[in-house]
Amino acid sequence: MPLAVRAAVLDEPGTPLRVEELTLAEPKEGEVLVRIQAAGVCHTDLHYLAGDLTCATPIVPGHEGAGIVEQVGPGVTRVRPGDHVVLMWRPRCGNCAYCSTGRPALCESARIQIATNGLLDGTTRLRRGAEDVHHLLGASCFAERCVVAEQSVVPVPADIPPRIAALVGCAVVTGVGSVLNVVTGAAGSSVLVVGAGGVGLSSVIGARLVGAGQIIVADVVPQRLELAARLGATHTIDTREVDLVDAVHDICADGVDWALEAVGRARTIEQSFAALRKGGAVVAIGLGRVGATFEVPINQLVQQEKRLIGSLYGSANTVTDIPKLLELYRAGRLPLDELLGPAYPLSKVNDACQALLDGAVGRVVLDLDLDHDEEA
Template structure:
């Protein structure tokens, strides 16, 4: 029997989310029902609310969450069981397509399927109101007290990991730390710049510190965020409203940066990131921009100085391997992820949470549905 849930629904671009009662169908084949414990508020959600990224409407946003499995549907693999704690993944993988077989599961073809139909990877749409279907965002839709997701859209979480940490680990942390672990690798003694000190940028700072970056330079327009970046490992900070970040980087690292992680997704900051590089340096673009945006790359600079720019979706990760490693590093104190957790909001106050995000709140705001563990 369908259950009634409370969820935040986007019905019109540019309009506030409405917290409503919806019907949620039981989990079907390879699907699981999860009670949400915590959900992070990410800039990618804001892109969808503003219409800068497209998705079918009406829609329940939220793609960064954690919770506990209530039940499983027929013909699941048995790997996920009722009672398990899980982190939700917005990029599931089938394990069979060319990208999965090549060791790049984040590029799995299922991601494009669920984005196009506004459903789960198997095209199912599990939510509805009195008028018809209500779509899923990235197969997750965790701005809700319960969700049905595909079993390949979760990774199990140990009981001693706080719900907020598990939630942000499934998006912000794996994206930022993963960009270092999976794209840079070791960078002992190499100058690294992180542009944009939100949740992803702060995670990248932590990851770069672990990897040995020095100097480690944080760039943002908010001094509070820069102060937190310094606490988490940045050796230098630059307020790009107060100083030219390119000149500041060359003032710290004479030849420029070996690596620049751009966690904003703006044409201007990506262009600045290219100018910060030393010869053979690399820009790693991890921030999503509005659909259709581009940025200019000077051709001769690219060729003569052998610079590179690469994209990294979801930290170029293998979540089933990377998330357990992240949880172990958190337990050991080497990734102080509690520092990333910002203000907590009830689901009914989700508009306030997005207001805080748009105004530059420090840390990741967390939505906690009523009845979830605190």
């Protein structure tokens, strides 16, 4: 039987989200129904809300979520009702050329979800009266419940706090993963992290985990820089006050070995490139608006052997990397509790998005239990 669920709906880019009741169909073959406990608010969501990234509307945003499986469709074998899971906004089919060669973040099946704003069969399980409502990145977890493909969930231990589990599904696996899976020879090296949001701070945690010698963090919010220092940054740069490149060269005369750009802006990518030493590399992990470009000096690229690397979703094998990251958290090796920022109920989703825009410290999270507390 279809369920009535409360969800945040985007009708048009540039307009506020509306929390309203939708109809959610039962999971079909290979799909699962998840009751959402927590959902992180990511800048990627804001890109879709603003129209910087395009999607079909109406649509339910949210791609960084965690919850409990309530129902499974025919053919589902990896999870069962009662399992705690993290959502993945890039499914892992396990069969395509990318999955087969160890690059599941580029899995071909994601193209269907992106092109149709539906699930893996290209259709939606959400309706508003007679109108179809679309799924963002196959997840749509700004809602009480969602139906997702089995390939879009990872089982996790039940004792992991939901807010932590949600963060690991996007910000943490992207930031920590970019260090573990892309940065090589990091022990003792110099690492610049540009942007101290959820992904950038996760990169700081990753750089500390692997023993980077100097961890330099740049941002425009002093409180974020203070948190970065607590998480392992050896130097911080407030780019409202000083030039990023000059400040980096004051710390490392020859420049840094690695720069992780977590903002997704042309200017900061160009600055990250300029801050490299010879043979250094920029790892771009922040998404920008559709069509955005940047410039780099060709002769520096060639004569100084600088490199530019893109990394999607931490270049991770999420099915195995997410459980490993949670085990590191349980062992006290990843201080993920420090990443948690303000929490909001689903009913205050627009306030949560505004908090992120205003420079909230730590990851802004929707906590669905807060809605139950309000109702009580």
